[in-house]
Amino acid sequence: MNKAFVKESDGEDDDDVPALPALPKGTRNYMTPAGHTRLRDEWTQLMNVERPSVVQIVSWAASNGDRSENGDYLYGKKRLREIDRRLRFLTKRLEIAEVVDPALQPNRDQVFFGATVVYMDRAGDEHTVTIVGIDEAEPLQGRISWVSPVARALTKAREGETVTLRTPAGIEELEILEVHYPD
Known part of the structure; x- marks a missing residue:
């Protein structure tokens, strides 16, 4: 049966595979100003530099004739799909982004979005985390998403x-030692 008549994919063009975790239903896409700038810069780089370069390579490779065994053409088309998928993802995320500047937080003694928190766990180990947006989270660098269990426990x-x-x-008790925000 022709592939056009069935809803199957050959795995090359999975557009619905998110590059980052999805937002929980009914929530906003909170982001720090730095995180928003980083995503916007990535979008600009992909749209204005990488995509035109790949389009030029694909165009050149297509002009060489037989495309079935043309590595430049095949790789270029695949890379173009990846770039377009990432651009669509970034566009959607930036459209729904709500930039929250933690430096403007009036309650600086309380944990909210953008706070850097030092806490001690039951074992007596100290941990330092900064609560950031989903698209900015890097747990190994101490940047946790505001929807993570630790951030939710610390908030307020x-x-x-x-x-x-x-x-x-099980249940763990965390003692908050320090809360601070960027200036």
């Missing part, structure tokens, strides 16, 4: 308070 707490974190391993 103040220095010196103890909060409860529910994990698959």
